[in-house]
Amino acid sequence: MVVSYFLYTEYKTYIDTKENSGAEKVIETGSLINDVYETDSFSRLALLTIKQEDFDTYIQKSDSLYRKIENLKNLIPDAYQIQLDSVKSLLILKRDNIEELRLLKLISEQDNTLDEILKEFKNMDRKMGALYLEDFIKNPSRLGRK
Numbered sequence: 001m002v003v004s005y006f007l008y009t010e011y012k013t014y015i016d017t018k019e020n021s022g023a024e025k026v027i028e029t030g031s032l033i034n035d036v037y038e039t040d041s042f043s044r045l046a047l048l049t050i051k052q053e054d055f056d057t058y059i060q061k062s063d064s065l066y067r068k069i070e071n072l073k074n075l076i077p078d079a080y081q082i083q084l085d086s087v088k089s090l091l092i093l094k095r096d097n098i099e100e101l102r103l104l105k106l107i108s109e110q111d112n113t114l115d116e117i118l119k120e121f122k123n124m125d126r127k128m129g130a131l132y133l134e135d136f137i138k139n140p141s142r143l144g145r146k
Contacts, residue, residue: 028072035065036091043098050105062095 042058069088073081 028068028075032065032068032072035061035068039065039091043094047098047101047105050102050109055102058098059095062091065091 039058039061042054042061046055046058066088069084069091073084076084
């Protein structure tokens with residue numbers, strides 16, 4: 001009888017531990033999914049506004065996301081850790097792509113400004129009497145090299 005009671009209490013403790021661990025996994029996983037969506041929205045904001053503050057917020061959110069993935073890996077079996085590593089590597093790749101897109105957009109905006117300045121110089125030359133091929137022919141690119 002005493003052995004049965006002891007085994008029952010150990011079993012109950014084991015089940016309670018398992019249930020709490022499972023609940024913690026569910027909460028952590030749900031929190032991780034929420035953070036992925038939140039980080040994604042900050043990435044879009046960082047690309048749209050090109051403000052350094054928005055980009056810094058995105059970097060902080062993605063770093064926090066990587067830490068959460070590492071914390072979740074401690075709660076799950078080894079077989080599922082590989083999947084989390086894959087998710088983390090995809091998120092790192094996405095972060096690299098966003099950094100490159102942001103850089104391209106910044107460079108593109110700078111190029112547009114230079115094009116605007118050159119266009120203004122050309123308009124100023126026209127006002128001063130300079131003539132260009134476009135003044136005589138609508139589409140000079142059709143003419144070719146000759």
